[in-house]
Amino acid sequence: MGSNVTGVLGDFPETPGTMAGGAAFQIAIYVIVSMIVLVGIVYLLGKALSNRKLEEWAKNEFLQVFISAAMVGGLFLLMAPGTGLIIIAFNSLVPTDAFATALSGYSGGCSGVSPDTVICYAYAYMGYLAFQIMNLMAGIFTVNIILDILSKISIDVIVVEVTPLSGLSSIVQVFNSILQSLFFLGIMVEVERALLIFVDKVALQMFLPIGVVLRTFFGTRKLGGALMALAVGIYLVFPLTIAMNAMAVTEVTTQAYTDTAASLMNLTSITSSTNPMAETEGTSSGDTVSTDQWNGVLEKLQSSVSSLTNAAMAIPTLMTTMISLLVVQVVFLPILSIMLTVISIKELANLFGSEINLSRFEV
Amino acid sequence: MDRKWLTLAAFIVLAGVFAAEGETIDLSNPSEASCGDSGNIVDFTCNIMKTLLTLGPMIAIIALVLAGITYVYANVFVTADQRGRYHTLATSLALGAIILLALVGGAGAISSAGSKLLTTG
Helix, strand or coil, X not given: CCCCCCHHHHCCCCCCCCCXXXXXXXXXXXXXXXXXXXXXXXXXXXXXXXXXXXXXXXXHHHHHHHHHHHHHHHHHHHHCCCCCHHHHHHHCCCCCCHHHHHHCXXXXXXXXXXXXXXXXXXXXXXXXXXXXXXXHHHHHHHHHHHHHHHHCXXXXXXXXXXXXXXXXXXXXXXXXXXXXXXXXXXXXXXXXXXXXXXXXXXXXXXXXXHHHHHHHCCCCHHHHHHHXXXXXXXXXXXXXXXXXXXXXXXXXXXXXXXXXXXXXXXXXHHHHHCCHHHHHCCCCCCCCCCHHXXXXXXXXXXXXXXXXXXXXXXXXXXXXXXXXXXXHHHHHHHXXXXXXXXXXXXXHHXXXXXXXXXXXXXX | CCHHHHHHHHHHHHHHHHHHCCCCCCCCCHHHXXXXXXXXXHHHHHHHHHHHHXXXXXXXXXXXXXXXXXXXXXXXXXXXXXXXXXXXXXHHHHHHHHHHHHHHHHHHHHHHHHHHHHHHC
């Protein structure tokens, strides 16, 4: 009965500075044993004093302690990370297809969360989305800088200053809005990744053991049940729904992302070759530029602006599609996942002898 | 004084007497338990469990003794028409004590089985 924690208990690692993991489960066993003896003593007192209330309390409490003991034993068998039956079955749901392999290449794959788990898959998927968003932002940023510079180029023709590409500034404004949207989506993705790390580090290591301990005390039974439901819900349901989202919509998004990235590349190459003053190269400052050279500049400018405008016009359409898909993946589907998680927590709380009142999530 | 409070007082006095004797009555053998003395919450809970495992059988034995005394008292000193109450009390005490002993035994079994399961995996 010492406090050495090995074997199955060792699978619930200690979190420094907190009463969690194996120690908490050890405490749960001590509390259960203590409660059984206490219930016996109260029952004896109830009998001796002919107090029906005490007897009833003891009987009811014995039943609850028995349920708690069954829960503790069951949780060791079912929920121990790596060895629990539910955890093994749950992690076997992670797809092993090419996409799953490809995901591991994005943003460090699963570094930061437990490997070979559904959480790992969901985390890598979110990393993939973050990678897409950051790449799009980088592409648009590059194009935007070039367009912004081009839109401000002015040609001084004797006494008249002409800014032939000033119309591009409207595209620059559109791209600025797109950048803001992508920035917001990038923050959302990182929030969801941080949430997954939190779930991975806290659900089974802290919430579940502490919930078990609290579940065994008659005064904190409902709080314990709620914590256990929270732990199981956020560990099992939330990452699983995120992983399902990944499997459902990634194929569509990947195609849209490829198209958008190709368009951005095309635009970048056009803008980088759009140098209307190339015709005047070799002419020193102060030299007079000939009429032929000016005609060359204007022709080059017309051609470049035409192709640049065509390419730039295609971008908003692609970007709108891309951002719409990203909003679905980064905002809408995770909200759905959170709703499903909350509903499952509510149902699990009933199962664990607690109740969580969420009137907005009633089903 | 009411019979219930008299019984409760007798419990407390006898429990104190037995507690002063130390761990002489130890059905579940909790003295084997080594709870550690680091003073953390695990050891604290372990010590509470150890105390209750010691106290439980003690109270059960006290209840059994009291049941016997009550039964004898009823048969010797109480008139036949009043005897039923004392017999009921004695029976309740004996029944409660037996149930308590069973629970303590079961709790001890749960504790040792749980510890074995958790430490061997």
